[in-house]
Amino acid sequence: MSYHLLEIERRDKGVTWIHINNPPANAIGYELMQELEEAVGELTDDKATRVVVIASKHPKIFLAGADLKGMMMTSGEAVEDDNFIEKESARMQACFQRFAEMPKPVIAAINGYALGGGCELALACDFRIMGSGKIGLTEVSLGLIPGAGGTQRMTRILGRAMAMELIFFGKKLEAKEAEALGLIHSAVPSEQFEEVVTAFAEELATGAVHAMGLAKRAINATEKGLEEGLKVEAQAFADTFLSDEPSIGLAAFFQKQKANFLEGY
Structure with missing residues (x-):
């Protein structure tokens, strides 16, 4: 563009x-x-x-x-x-x-x-x-x-x-x-x-950018009140599993290594 x-x-x-x-x-x-x-x-x-x-x-x-x-x-x-x-x-x-x-x-x-x-x-x-x-x-x-x-x-x-x-x-x-x-x-x-x-x-x-974006969505929802914010957080938490980041992060955790979220980037 x-x-x-x-x-x-x-x-x-x-x-x-x-x-x-x-x-x-x-x-x-x-x-x-x-x-x-x-x-x-x-x-x-x-x-x-x-x-x-x-x-x-x-x-x-x-x-x-x-x-x-x-x-x-x-x-x-x-x-x-x-x-x-x-x-x-x-x-x-x-x-x-x-x-x-x-x-x-x-x-x-x-x-x-x-x-x-x-x-x-x-x-x-x-x-x-x-x-x-x-x-x-x-x-x-x-x-x-x-x-x-x-x-x-x-x-x-x-x-x-x-x-x-x-x-x-x-x-x-x-x-x-x-x-x-x-x-x-x-x-x-x-x-x-x-x-x-x-x-x-x-x-x-180098971090879990997809998860950051979802956390940002939940943080922004604090303006809507606690009840609505918690709903947004729960949905955002579920949405983290739509990317490879949880598997990368959890695998690194159990292997006692630092997660490489740039993997495959």
Whole structure:
């Protein structure tokens, strides 16, 4: 599949990198959302892809927020549609949700500013590794609110009190600050950034990726309440036996060896 604003790079052990390249500022617009949706579909179906890393080609920006100028210009042309802005927000939410539901581990490799929509995309990923730049939901400083899932995901990750503080004050956190709060999983020096992300992604890729995807489905179901979550977990547990991973893992366990889930990959 051909992309204009994304670069898809397949690396060792089934790790696929999505590089966002939308100059000048890597802002989120209609075309970028469309390509991200297409990439999710392609890599979900790609059996050779075991782990996805979302990164940026911009030297200082992971992903900027929505193209507000373009959105306002378009909204002026769409005055007959009273729900235009709401629909645009829902479109971004749905786009990022595809990564949250992707049945494979997804890593946000943040080596630059991830403010507003960039933070929201990172929050939709399973892991966030950060080098340089700052991260935060800064929309309130513009008289707006996060509109691509940020209010929901940050609250679930950090809790109501901390989410309100960060969102209301529009705080921009450096990597170490974000790591201390639990907003990101790891803060690493910029000069070691790609090396660390690669090692982390490859370690995931050598594991039982099918089981990880099913565990992810069950973890996501916690939002539906305990009863429904337990039902999803039971079905996901049964679904683990639809792959070769249990036989590989159990055989290695009884032989007192480390399981090689890349076998046959």
